[in-house]
Amino acid sequence: xxxxxxxxxxxxxxxxxxxxxxxxxxxxxxxxxxxxxxxxxxxxxxxxxxxxxxxxxxxxxxxxxxxxxxxxxxxxxxxxxxxxxxxxxxxxxxxxxxxxxxxxxxxxxxxxxxxxxxxxxxxxxxxxxxxxxxxxxxxxxxxxxxxxxxxxxxxxxxxxxxxxxxxxxxxxxxxxxxxxxxxxxxxxxxxxxxxxxxxxxxxxxxxxxxxxxxxxxxxxxxxxxxxxxxxxxxxxxxxxxxxxxxxxxxxxxxxxxxxxxxxxxxxxxxxxxxxxxxxxxxxxxxxxxxxxxxxxxxxxxxxxxxxxxxxxxxxxxxxxxxxxxxxxxxxxxxxxxxxxxxxxxxxxxxxx
Amino acid sequence: xxxxxxxxxxxxxxxxxxxxxxxxxxxxxxxxxxxxxxxxxxxxxxxxxxxxxxxxxxxxxxxxxxxxxxxxxxxxxxxxxxxxxxxxxxxxxxxxxxxxxxxxxxxxxxxxxxxxxxxxxxxxxxxxxxxxxxxxxxxxxxxxxxxxxxxxxxxxxxxxxxxxxxxxxxxxxxxxxxxxxxxxxxxxxxxxxxxxxxxxxxxxxxxxxxxxxxxxxxxxxxxxxxxxxxxxxxxxxxxxxxxxxxxxxxxxxxxxxxxxxxxxxxxxxxxxxxxxxxxxxxxxxxxxxxxxxxxxxxxxxxxxxxxxxxxxxxxxxxxxxxxxxxxxxxxxxxxxxxxxxxxxxxxxxxxx
Numbered sequence: 001x002x003x004x005x006x007x008x009x010x011x012x013x014x015x016x017x018x019x020x021x022x023x024x025x026x027x028x029x030x031x032x033x034x035x036x037x038x039x040x041x042x043x044x045x046x047x048x049x050x051x052x053x054x055x056x057x058x059x060x061x062x063x064x065x066x067x068x069x070x071x072x073x074x075x076x077x078x079x080x081x082x083x084x085x086x087x088x089x090x091x092x093x094x095x096x097x098x099x100x101x102x103x104x105x106x107x108x109x110x111x112x113x114x115x116x117x118x119x120x121x122x123x124x125x126x127x128x129x130x131x132x133x134x135x136x137x138x139x140x141x142x143x144x145x146x147x148x149x150x151x152x153x154x155x156x157x158x159x160x161x162x163x164x165x166x167x168x169x170x171x172x173x174x175x176x177x178x179x180x181x182x183x184x185x186x187x188x189x190x191x192x193x194x195x196x197x198x199x200x201x202x203x204x205x206x207x208x209x210x211x212x213x214x215x216x217x218x219x220x221x222x223x224x225x226x227x228x229x230x231x232x233x234x235x236x237x238x239x240x241x242x243x244x245x246x247x248x249x250x251x252x253x254x255x256x257x258x259x260x261x262x263x264x265x266x267x268x269x270x271x272x273x274x275x276x277x278x279x280x281x282x283x284x285x286x287x288x289x290x291x292x293x294x295x296x297x298x299x300x301x302x303x304x305x306x307x308x309x310x311x312x313x314x315x316x317x318x319x320x321x322x323x324x325x326x327x328x329x330x331x332x333x334x335x336x337x338x339x340x341x342x343x344x345x346x347x348x349x350x351x352x
Numbered sequence: 353x354x355x356x357x358x359x360x361x362x363x364x365x366x367x368x369x370x371x372x373x374x375x376x377x378x379x380x381x382x383x384x385x386x387x388x389x390x391x392x393x394x395x396x397x398x399x400x401x402x403x404x405x406x407x408x409x410x411x412x413x414x415x416x417x418x419x420x421x422x423x424x425x426x427x428x429x430x431x432x433x434x435x436x437x438x439x440x441x442x443x444x445x446x447x448x449x450x451x452x453x454x455x456x457x458x459x460x461x462x463x464x465x466x467x468x469x470x471x472x473x474x475x476x477x478x479x480x481x482x483x484x485x486x487x488x489x490x491x492x493x494x495x496x497x498x499x500x501x502x503x504x505x506x507x508x509x510x511x512x513x514x515x516x517x518x519x520x521x522x523x524x525x526x527x528x529x530x531x532x533x534x535x536x537x538x539x540x541x542x543x544x545x546x547x548x549x550x551x552x553x554x555x556x557x558x559x560x561x562x563x564x565x566x567x568x569x570x571x572x573x574x575x576x577x578x579x580x581x582x583x584x585x586x587x588x589x590x591x592x593x594x595x596x597x598x599x600x601x602x603x604x605x606x607x608x609x610x611x612x613x614x615x616x617x618x619x620x621x622x623x624x625x626x627x628x629x630x631x632x633x634x635x636x637x638x639x640x641x642x643x644x645x646x647x648x649x650x651x652x653x654x655x656x657x658x659x660x661x662x663x664x665x666x667x668x669x670x671x672x673x674x675x676x677x678x679x680x681x682x683x684x685x686x687x688x689x690x691x692x693x694x695x696x697x698x699x700x701x702x703x704x
Contacts (some may be wrong), residue, residue, distance in 0.1 A: 040405070052392045061488060096406045
C-alpha cells in the first residue's frame with residue numbers, strides 16, 4: 001500500500017524512471033546496456049543491418065483517454081513501432097520510451113502504462129533500453145523508438161514492387177476503424193445522458209455486446225511477426241512491404257509511387273471480418289470504404305513475384321487481393337460488378 | 353515567393369515531411385536508407401557497438417519561444433542528443449526527428465527549425481534519417497533520437513570511476529544558466545512595459561550588451577566532440593563520462609552512485625567564464641551555485657586514472673577539478689577557505 005500511495009512528485013524524475021525501469025528483463029544478446037546511462041549500448045552481428053523507427057503519439061490527436069485504458073495505450077504504443085520493424089522484414093530488438101506527463105497522471109497510471117508496454121515487448125522479445133520522463137503542461141505525450149535487425153541486403157522497402165507481382169494482405173481490414181467509431185458513439189451517448197441528468201449521477205453502461213473483436217482490434221493491435229516468420233520459412237522475399245497504419249489505400253499508393261508502378265485490387269478479395277461488415281451496415285457505412293481508408297489495422301501489405309503464388313497460397317491468414325501493373329495502367333479498385341475506380345488516399349468518395 | 357506562401361495544410365503530412373527532408377545530405381557510409389520507408393536502415397562494422405539516445409523537448413517546459421528562435425531550437429535539439437553520444441565516447445551518426453505542431457506554426461517556421469537542425473547535423477557529420485510530423489492540440493513537441501557508434505568494449509559508462517581517479521571537466525560552467533536568467537529578465541521587462549503602455553505600441557529593445565557569450569551558450573550549445581577526439585588521440589580511456597545537462601552536482605552524484613564511490617571537488621578549480629562571474633554578481637547569485645546547479649552547459653565531465661594526469665594537462669580546454677574517493681569519504685565540495693560541503697543535486701542551499 002505504501003508503494004501505491006507514493007506519488008510521482010515524491011520520486012522525482014530520476015526516481016520515477018528508476019521505479020518504472022528497474023529490473024526490466026533483457027531478451028536479446030544485442031542489448032549490452034539498457035536504461036541508466038547517457039545512451040543505450042547495443043551490438044549487432046556483422047551480417048545484420050540495423051532498423052530504426054520512431055513515433056510520436058499525442059493525447060487528443062492519436063488517442064483519447066476517455067475510452068483507452070493506459071495499460072492498452074502502453075501496449076499499443078509499443079506495438080505500432082514493433083510493427084514498423086516487421087514491415088521491413090526485420091526482427092524488433094529494443095525500444096526506448098519518452099513520456100511527457102501533466103500533473104493529473106499518478107504513479108499508478110504510469111505503472112499501468114508500463115505494464116502494457118512490457119506485455120507487448122515480452123510478447124515480441126523486445127528489450128526496453130531507454131525510459132525518459134518529463135513533465136508536460138497539458139496531456140500525455142509518448143515518443144517511442146524501436147530498433148531491430150535484418151539480414152544484410154534483405155530489408156524490404158516500399159520501392160521494389162514490379163508489374164505482375166501479387167499484392168497480398170494479412171488478417172482482415174477495417175475492424176480497428178469501426179472499433180474506434182463504436183467508442184466514439186458510446187462516448188457521445190454518455191455525454192448526452194450526463195447532460196440530461198443535470199448533475200445527478202447516471203448509471204451508464206456502454207453497449208458493445210457482439211462487437212468485442214472490433215474493440216480489441218482498436219485497443220490491442222497485434223504486430224504481424226508471425227507473417228514475417230512464415231515468409232522466411234517459405235523462402236519468400238517480398239518485393240515490397242508496409243504495415244497498414246493509415247489505411248490500405250494510402251499504403252498501396254505509397255508502394256505504387258515508390259516502385260513507379262500501378263495496381264489492380266479486387267473488392268471481392270479484400271479480407272473482412274463478419275463483425276466489421278455487420279457494424280459497417282449498422283453505421284450505414286460502406287464496409288469497403290472502411291477497409292480501404294480506416295487505418296490502424298497494423299496488418300502487413302506486401303507484394304511477391306508471381307512465381308511465389310503457390311507458396312503464398314499455403315500461408316495462414318494471408319489473402320491475395322490483386323496485382324501490380326505498369327504505372328500507365330493507373331491504381332485501380334475493381335468492384336464486384338466490374339466497375340473501376342481510382343484508388344484515392346483519403347476518403348474514397350465514389351462509394352461513400 | 354510561391355514557395356513561401358505554401359502552407360502546411362496544403363502540403364499535408366506526407367508532403368510536409370517530403371518538403372523538409374528532401375535531398376538531405378548523407379555523410380556516413382553506415383546510412384543505407386534514410387527518410388521515406390517504415391524504418392531507416394543502417395549498417396555498422398562488426399567491431400562497433402551501437403549507441404542510442406532519445407530526448408523529448410516540450411514547449412513551455414524545455415523551451416520558451418518568446419526568446420528562442422526556431423532555428424536555434426532546431427540546432428539545440430539536435431546538439432543535446434549528439435552530446436549524449438559523445439558522453440559515451442562515441443561518434444554520432446544519425447538522428448530521427450518527430451515533431452508535434454499546433455496550428456500556429458507555418459511552413460516557414462518549420463523550415464527555420466530544420467535549417468538549425470541541419471546546421472548542427474552537418475557540423476558533426478550526422479545524417480537525418482527519419483522525420484515524422486503530426487499535429488498537436490497546443491504547442492510544439494520535439495522528439496529526437498540520436499544513433500552513434502563506438503569501438504567494441506570502449507563505451508564509457510557512468511559506473512567505472514575508481515578512487516584516486518582525477519575528475520575533469522571541459523570548457524566552463526554556469527554560462528547557459530545565466531543566459532537563461534538574462535532572457536527571463538528581459539522578458540519580464542518587456543511584459544511590464546507592455547502592460548504600462550495599455551495597448552499602445554512600445555519600442556522595446558532587450559539589453560544584452562557585453563553578455564553575448566551567455567546568450568550563445570544558452571541558445572547554441574556545442575557538443576564537445578573535439579574533447580572526445582583529443583582523448584582518443586592521446587590514448588586516454590576515461591573510466592567514467594557524462595555530459596553536463598542537469599548541472600555539475602547532479603552529474604557528479606550520478607557517477608559516484610553508479611561507480612559506488614565518493615568525490616572531492618575544489619571550488620577554486622571549477623572553470624568559469626568572466627561574463628558568467630560578472631552576470632552572477634549583477635544578479636546577486638553565487639557563481640559557484642550557478643556552475644554546480646545551472647545545467648544545460650553540455651560540457652563533458654569525466655574521470656581518468658591518476659596515471660593519465662600528465663596527458664590530461666596537455667589537453668585544450670580541460671580542467672581537473674578534484675578526484676574520486678571511497679564511498680565512505682562522502683561527496684564533498686571544498687571551498688576556497690577549506691570548508692567542506694556535501695554536494696547536493698538540486699539547489700546547493702549552503703551557499704545560496
